[in-house]
Amino acid sequence: DAEITQSPRHKITETGRQVTLACHQTWNHNNMFWYRQDLGHGLRLIHYSYGVQDTNKGEVSDGYSVSRSNTEDLPLTLESAASSQTSVYFCASRSAMNTEAFFGQGTRLTVV
Amino acid sequence: TQLLEQSPQFLSIQEGENLTVYCNSSSVFSSLQWYRQEPGEGPVLLVTVVTGGEVKKLKRLTFQFGDARKDSSLHITAAQPGDTGLYLCAGVGNSGYALNFGKGTSLLVTP
Numbered sequence: 001d002a003e004i005t006q007s008p009r010h011k012i013t014e015t016g017r018q019v020t021l022a023c024h025q026t027w028n029h030n031n032m033f034w035y036r037q038d039l040g041h042g043l044r045l046i047h048y049s050y051g052v053q054d055t056n057k058g059e060v061s062d063g064y065s066v067s068r069s070n071t072e073d074l075p076l077t078l079e080s081a082a083s084s085q086t087s088v089y090f091c092a093s094r095s096a097m098n099t100e101a102f103f104g105q106g107t108r109l110t111v112v
Numbered sequence: 113t114q115l116l117e118q119s120p121q122f123l124s125i126q127e128g129e130n131l132t133v134y135c136n137s138s139s140v141f142s143s144l145q146w147y148r149q150e151p152g153e154g155p156v157l158l159v160t161v162v163t164g165g166e167v168k169k170l171k172r173l174t175f176q177f178g179d180a181r182k183d184s185s186l187h188i189t190a191a192q193p194g195d196t197g198l199y200l201c202a203g204v205g206n207s208g209y210a211l212n213f214g215k216g217t218s219l220l221v222t223p
Contacts, residue, residue, distance in 0.1 A: 031209045031210075033210055033211070035213075040215070041215065042200070042213050042214060042215035042216050043155075043200065043213040043216075044213075045210055045211075045212065048209075048210045050208065050209065056210075058210065059212075090154050090155075092154070092211075094209060094211075096209070097142070097143070097204060097208075097209060099160075100145075100157040100160075101145075101147075101155075101157065101202075101211055102154075103154025103155050103156070104154055105152070105153055105154055106152070106153070106154055
């Protein structure tokens with residue numbers, strides 16, 4: 001069965017370190033997204049991609065970057081981790097408008 | 113960013129009660145989706161509403177899209193403990209396929 005997986009599920013890192021969160025989907029979807037979820041803020045869009053070599057900034061993109069070298073993967077990089085980036089991160093993909101967005105199980109990131 | 117306001121933010125009810133969750137915006141959406149999220153998991157799609165005035169039923173859940181396509185509601189009849197979770201509405205914003213989410217309604221149904 002097709003799926004979307006995130007790794008790691010949990011990570012603790014120190015302030016200032018570079019961190020990369022992995023997202024891999026086997027749906028063959030062109031559209032992939034990264035969200036962060038925080039109490040009181042809901043799910044907020046960080047970056048998104050509509051295909052290979054395409055990346056776009058979302059609502060809360062400062063301090064984050066993504067790259068899309070193939071259809072299956074959209075890694076999210078925190079260039080220099082900050083305590084404000086402690087959050088649960090979700091990756092998602094969908095095929096087209098009005099279709100279901102499939103989410104990974106999330107990565108809980110703690111920056112100390 | 114097109115904002116989606118959900119209410120109430122929290123809801124605690126007893127098994128068997130009915131409830132309604134609202135999702136409102138000042139913007140028009142081509143469609144709205146409702147997702148349910150359980151602790152430690154990603155959101156899972158419940159329904160997509162596309163046509164203004166549309167009503168969709170999923171067992172004890174009834175979803176409605178406003179005539180002007182600016183709002184939606186989720187009504188649960190005879191809630192059960194298994195309905196406990198975070199309910200999120202989402203719409204496609206100006207960025208194409210990316211979904212904008214409301215902050216969610218956290219529902220707790222006690223036996």
